[in-house]
Amino acid sequence: MHAVEVEHLTKVYPPSTGGSTPRHALDSIDFEVDAGEIVALVGPNGSGKSTLLKLIAGISEPSEGICRIFGVPATQPGARARIAYLPENPAFNPRSSARAVAAFFGRLGGATARAAGALADEVLDEVGLSWDRDRKEETFSRGMRQRLGLAAVLALRPALLLLDEPTEGIDLVGLGEFDRIVARFRKSGGTVLFTSHRLERLERVCDRVVLLVDGHLRMQGRPAELIRGGAGRLSATEGGGGLEKAFLLEVARCRGGRE
């Protein structure tokens, strides 16, 4: 079963103040994510990754096309009850403790006040913040806020996680923990769709990678397939590159650079 189905998804923003041309953030995107898959959305800045996640999360309305979550249109409450969305650089009530933040999201996910407290402890432990559960959010570093964000979305007990740059600002130890959290989530039957600029890590974490360039879907497939495809286009002097090289070549090709 598809956890996410995106058909001809287009998003056009109206002209900004003083401007006259509308901005095409996404242009007729089609792709699916199967239940239980871990899929990464990659692409240069401004390629539409965050917009696509917001459309899938039902926060923004598409100009054209449709997005379904487990077969239900993304804007319907039935679809949204099964997802959790973590925006880029999340922050929370600065004077709340980490435990209070996680418990708030637990309650938002439908847990009772008492159950939300226990759930908060569990998810904070899962993201490695159990020692800091009583610290106020304002004393947290960027990486710790990112972990707290992960705890918050896990407290919602979703079937589909939508994460926008979840590893931004996280240290090397935290990156390993992120991989483990995602793997555990998948093991429990969950699906993950996330954006990332850390291409070097995707091979280990993801089942599939989707490349967006300037609002168009340019490539998708298993990391190993994409690397093989990219290596075929590399010259002898460039040698064999990883996912990073393959994507740089594709972006350059799309933007009219060398092929």
Place this chain on the structure above:
Amino acid sequence: MNKATEGIRGMAFLAGETFHEAAGAHFLWPFVATAAGFTGFAAFFRAIAFDPTGGRLLMDAGLAGMAFCGTALAIASSAHAFFSWVECGMALMILARPVGRTQFLAGRFAGVALLLGAYFALVGGALALMAIFLPGGSGGEVGAACAAQFLKCGVLAAATHFAAALVRSALAAAGIGAAFLAAGQLVHFAGDFWRSCGSPAAGWLAWGLGACIPDLHLYDLAGRAAAHGTAWALGGLAVYSAVYVAAFGGLAARAFRRCEL
């Protein structure tokens, strides 16, 4: 649980969190302290002996302080409530769940209303206590003034929420809220001026202006309570306020639904 009950429960949950957040952000106590400061400051004037006891002066200063700080609290906390979760991304996380934008906004507004209720209960309670001991003070008068000012602040909070849904910063929303307060105080004079012109067009203009901007002078109960009785005057004000809160709330919800977060 049916949809309506679920919606109200969700709204109440968000309202409670908004109240805790605003109280934690030191919105409540500085305003309570400032309102008390007004009364304390008036005690110095009493030494000049405006009247033999000065009790009336203290009560008036207390009520004025309560009204002034209440309006400031309504505007500041509304602008903060709207933007604090939008700016940090929490609004996105909440709206990605089955929480409607109208429900989200209503929850935030209800949280501000709770904060205003706590403020008027605290300051009004202190003033009522003072009224017992001061000659010239009346507990009933304090209660009625608190209720009227609470309604006025509710209208201001709804108008500030509407402004916030249209603009991009808390400062701009607070600025528009303050401008709205000034307009609400002046619309009464504008109405008098245009009506005295004797032109039907000016009369219609005055009516139109009066319909768009609530006349905040009406919340000064003294004269109307004397004419119609306090209960009737307050009942009328409650209906008047409810109409404006519903209108501004509806406009805010409409603007927020169209807003790209």
